[in-house]
Amino acid sequence: MSLESIFGLKGRTALVTGSSRGIGAAIAEGLAGAGAHVILHGVKPGSTLAVQEKIAASGASVSELAADLAEPGAGHDLIRRAEEIAPVDILVINASAQINAPLAELTNDDLTLQLAVNLGSTVDMLQAVLPRMAARKWGRVVSLGSINQLRPKSIVTAYAATKAAQHNLIQSQARDYARDNVLLNTLAPGLVDTDRNAHRRDGDPEAWAEYTRTINWMGRAAHPQEMVGAAIFLSSEACSFMTGESIFLTGGV
């Protein structure tokens, strides 16, 4: 067996939501490097331009779709438009909304937004894409979870609950589609240095250094590229006997 036959994604198309920046951008570049045609996604048209240029410069083919996944039905519509480009073999559910607030300070609007983007659009996209993958007898779904799905911190109570629910959905659909060679798994990071943490990182560098020193056994935040190997594994033949599971990349907790 060659490495290419295990990890190669030549001939596959991957839609990566929230790939304008951060972990999604790194995963999109990684999947393109493994041979996939990648459909990038951000909220507004043109938001993925820098990532598009990087992927195109490497010689890989790339497209872009825009959608606000907080809008009702946006997930369905995104899959429909992606399938007009090419059959979606790999769906990476990466875009999410995260509003930091303990339960006592959580507003209804904050809860509604996180439920809509993290759970509602996941339901939409899975409803639209899973029957198509099943008909083609090949599919991979990589859902970005979080260490908070397992060990929630009170500052992200609602976000953590949506991530736990998202993984629960991945598990139920993994069971339903296992015999169709459509495999769904969760990639669950710990702290990753992205825009999401900019308020903490850029506001008080000393506090950030102390935070990262104590957040995990390695004493540092991950770089988004450290998520790529596991994402390629979960998108490829390599994970052919794995479904409904989570891979935790936390630096040790």
Ligand SMILES: NC(=O)c1ccc[n+]([C@@H]2O[C@H](COP(=O)([O-])OP(=O)(O)OC[C@H]3O[C@@H](n4cnc5c(N)ncnc54)[C@H](OP(=O)(O)O)[C@@H]3O)[C@@H](O)[C@H]2O)c1
């Ligand atoms: N960073 C961490 O420490 C960490 C830890 C655990 C889990 N995660 C998970 O990993 C994933 C990526 O996180 P990240 O830190 O890379 O995120 P990020 O840097 O904050 O980027 C968020 C991405 O999601 C998109 N997005 C946000 N709201 C959207 C909406 N309403 N509709 C459509 N797209 C939307 C953004 O698009 P625009 O650029 O167009 O706004 C952007 O591409 C998320 O699921 C997150 O929950 C992150």
